[in-house]
Amino acid sequence: MSVSADSIPAAPSSRWSLSRLAHDHNVLGLLFLLPAAAFLLVFLTYPLGLGVWLGFTDTRIGRSGVFIGLENYQLLWEDHIFWLSVFNTILYTTVASALKFGLGLWLALLLNERLPFKAFFRAIVLLPWVVPTVLSAIAFWWIYDAQFSIISWALIEIGLIDSNINFLGDATNARASVIAANVWRGIPFVAISLLAGLQTIPPSLHEAATLDGASSWQRFRHITLPMLTPIIAVVMTFSVLFTFTDFQLIYVLTRGGPLNATHLMATLSFQRAIPGGQLGEGAAIAVAMIPFLLAAILFSYFGLQRRRWQQGGAD
């Protein structure tokens, strides 16, 4: 059997290059990244891309659409209900997030103190977060019922009011009511996450400050708050994202009523796309949410970068 001279080094060379590849950090990194990247592509990038594409088409249920450029956005620009939903969403997100942050931080500070039955209280606080949203929304639906509200009933019994409160029938009341329900549900997430952050602050810092004569407000302002900033940034980003994209609470409580006063962009998007059959326009409304969501993420990104400030330097 004759063997050509060229073929002899070929095998060791390929083995050598394979083994080199196997030890190449870049190649390995790419390989390990592949499953996650594929997952993200299939389940995140593709649906997102499809949504953006649908927003540029006139696709309807049962009929594939054609590219119509920015027509959906032009129509939305002239649609007062869309703008009302943008206003409602911003109001809902801003007020609910501010309340969740204030009350959540307060609760976290309380839970961080030496309390009897601390573990029990911490578990209890998580309950609103653990209960499925639809269930808590149905509970709130009864609480806010025009005829059978327990709040109205109790206040009438006490003698504070004469007739039922129109919780979900009046625009202002309805907005306040859905925000209250959202705050009730969202507080545990903020409180427990901030509590975790509080526990990472070394007690020695507080002790040193106390020895230096710092008041409790000064300790909070100059130790707790700066040390907590990174976690606040992350927690509030998530909280804002959850609130901005809320759907279930509104859908169960009001479906966007009364007179669209509680319609959020997410609920309007669903209403137009699925029951209304206009997938293109529904997708356009959903895509219109992206800039707001990006702004929230950027806010968090820059919040996280402010490390110098936390270490006593300027921003």
Add this chain to the structure above:
Amino acid sequence: MTVSRRDLLLGSAGLAAGAAGMSMLGSVPARAQSAMKFTPEQGASLRVLRWSPFVKGDEDAWLANTKKFTEATGVEVRIDKESWEDIRPKAAVAANVGSGPDVMWVWFDDAHQYPDKLLDVTDLANDLGSRYGGWYAGPEGYAKREGRFIGLPLATIGNALCYRESWVKEAGFSEFPKDTAGFLELCKALKAKGHPAGFPHGKAVGDGNNYAHWLLWSHGGKMVDESGKVVINSPETIEALKYARELYQTFIPGTESWLDVNNNRAFLAGEVSVTANGVSLYYAAKNDPKLAEMAADIRTTNLPIGPVGQTVELHQTTTAVIFKYSKFPQAAQAYLQFMFEADQMNNWIQGSSAYCCQTLKAFANNPIWTSDPVHAPYAKASDTLRPNGYAGPLGYASAAVMADYVLVDMFAEAATGQRTPEDAAKRAEQRANRYYRV
């Protein structure tokens, strides 16, 4: 021509069904011709997706009839249920992806959203129509497109006024007024006696739309004309809005937030004296021993006649469609034909306890309609039905306008005084134009 065992069984089952129906009712017209025959494909099996029943007897009767079909033909039929509001997206997905149930019960103008995905059942529909006194025009309109049947009109879910007779008498009315003016006077009197009326002005898909459409149509208003041009901003609409404003003053507070279930709750709790609903409201009281007294006091009647001079209502309609992607179109047609034959259809209408009104005229004298006086107004549902988006064509625009609550919002705006009737009509016109644009 060869006659298979299936043919024989199916043919004889249909004949037996017809004969049984005739003997039971004694009034279903004699068939001038024999039934069409569909031969189920070898090894056929069917999947049916329907809405979850509101009255248990409906499901029991449908399942019993299906079992008879399977026994007669050997075709297995699986019946799935979905909440009624989930039917629209499910049907849309099935139509879009070309896979899913063979037969589906869809609502309102759903079938007109994807007509080219549905099996043409004109021959079957004409066959049934010719043998059972013809289809009612309203439900037929929902199932027909460009002269062809894209589904079989299955049932109309009747809507009627439900009221407490003793309170109406207490308010000084010996009988329930038949016209809108008298109805307003009655509601004023009821309110004065502490028994307000209550109709939903919130985003109630079924009851809210029923009420809003009755208000509009009874006063001669309409969303679009025959060519699909939006004509909602009309003097008739303004009159309807003014009437709604006056009627609203007699309501229990909070109806702006009412969803579909709120009027049932308020009525059953004795908080309102009159509302509009399906017969399920009566049965909720009748089946609860604690509400026996109330059930005995409940009466029903058709919604009052307005200036237009006739009863016109939206009601809910359901159409049975067969998707073109079905591998067993013959079996699916055989199944629907079997279910529409007199024996099965009468059994189902009876089982539904007046919740499902017939779409074929021959079934109008089903004993269910006379078995309880409360049922009587629901018997006319298919007859008084006017299609959504009247007087224009059914399609995506009519469906989208309803889904966007254009009419419901218009009446809520004017009734609650948040806008003048003129402004409310103008806004509704703008909103409707978004969908009816050329």
